[in-house]
Amino acid sequence: MGALTSKKQQVNKVQRCTAVVSAFQSGIKERPGGPKPEEGPEPARASVPEETGQEGQTEGRASAATAVVAAVAAAPSSVNREAWARLRDGKGVEPEELEKRRVLTPPAYVRPKREADDDQPLRVDLDEREQPASDDTCDVCQVWTADDLRPCRICTRVFHDGCLRELGCPDSRASPDVAGWSCYYCDNVNLLLTEEEMYSLTETFKQCKIIPESCLVSDELLQYHHSVSKRRFETDLSDEQEEGVLAQFAALDPQKKGRVEWADFLYFESLAVLKRFRSENSLVRLLSAKERDAARSAFLSADRDRDGRVTPAERRRAQRSWFQRLGKGPTQSCDVSASPVGPLCESGPGQAAQTDQDDGPTSWADFLRDSAIYILAARPNSSATHIRLPL
Structure with a gap:
């Protein structure tokens, strides 16, 4: 008797659930119904089998109602709404898109804007370490563990x-x-670009028929550089420049897969845009407190006589140290200036300024300005090298 009572309670729950989804059954209710059987005396039946038959019918309705409720619960998902909209418009739906309710989405990133004093020197004291403390809670779930x-x-x-x-x-x-x-x-060093800089890079990709999120083989990378060279300088790449492009390909493909991943190609071109449009003072402002502390340590380790200056050779060794810590060998390197969308050619004014700096010792302020682009290039976790390392 107790089991029968629990079954009746289950039946009542199912009936209430069915009432909740009655709106989805309106189409069924509008169908023309068949002739109803004539009412008449029915032979006596045992009470338990009757409940069993009613329970079987109710369980069938329960499974259908449960499926509808599950669809209603999934409806608020924006991913599902978009998938169903494509299905409604005849564009199809990807099955995996209906299973992403538990996958988190990174927050939208707002690209930075150039400030009025962006090109002004930023004072960074050598003796005052910043030592920023890490946050207390997870950036995603805001929970401390x-x-x-x-x-x-x-x-x-x-x-x-x-x-x-x-x-x-x-x-x-x-x-x-x-x-x-x-x-x-x-x-993602591409997030350092402003909207204007990203627009310039995107237009270059469109003109050169670069497909986003796709890998590039060596011939495609050569074709990309040839195309940009013709559009910018109305000339083809020289044999020496082609060798530079192939060296760039080798640096972006350290695992010898025969292709360059899209992220590595994008990071390389993003760094080229930064060096083209930004001054050294602006690049210093992009460094984080941890990166400035790492630059202090590198400078102090190179300044063995503690006179506040380092030789050009010591400066180059310190600049290579960021990549050596990441397992990126100095032989696997490429030149930002080799990129047609990059900032400098071999005889550009920036290169001349760098040659002048090699004539004498470098102060802490000059060391930080000259090293900023290398520090930024060492940010990605990828094993590829996205900039030419100092020799």
């Missing part, structure tokens, strides 16, 4: 490994190494 948080080596953000997986970060990039790990904000 003590030692389970992974800090970014560039900024002060911290993350849970589980939150990184929910964001879709690959395990290879989430794994710690000797030099640390860059979060998805700092890893």
Whole structure:
């Protein structure tokens, strides 16, 4: 009897659930119904089998109602709404898009804007270390769990490994190494570009028929540089410039896969745009407090006589040190100036200024300005080298 009572309670719950989704059954109610059986005396039936038959019918309605309720629960998802809209418009729907309700989405990133004093020198004292403290809570879920948080080596953000997986970060990039790990904000140096700079880069890609999110083989990279050279300088690349492009390809493909990943190609071109449009003072302003502290350590280790100056050779060794910590060998290098969208040619004014600096010792302020582009180029977690390293 107790089991029968629990079944009746289940039936009542199902009936209430069916009432909630009655709006979805309006089409069924509007169908013309068949002839109803004549009412008449029915043979007596046992009470338990009757409940069993009613329970079977009710369970069938329960399964249908449960499916409808599940669809209603999934309806508020924006991903599902877009998928269903495409299905409604005859454009199809990807099955995996209906299973992303538990996948987190990184917040929208607002590109920076140039300030009025962006090109003015920024005073950075050599003897005053900043030592910024990491955040207390995960940047994704805002929850504190003590030692389970992974800090970014560039900024002060911290993350849970589980939150990184929910964001879709690959395990290879989430794994710690000797030099640390860059979060998805700092890893993407393309986010340093302003809207105007990104528009210039995008237009170059469109003119050269570069397909976003696609890998490039060596012939495609050569064709890209030839196309830009013709559009900008109305001339083809020389044999020496082609060799530079192939060296760039080797540096962006350290694992010898025969292709350059889109992210590495984008980072290389983004750094070229930064060096083309930004002054050295502006690049210094892009450095984080942790990066400035790392530059202090590199300068002090190179300044062995503690006179506040380093030789050109010591400066170049310090600039290579950021990449050596990341396992990026100095032989795997490429030149930002080799890019047609880059800032400088071999005889440009910037190169001449750098040659002049090599004649004598370098102060801390000049060291930081000259090293800023290399520090920024060392941000990505990728094993590729996105800039030519000093020889």
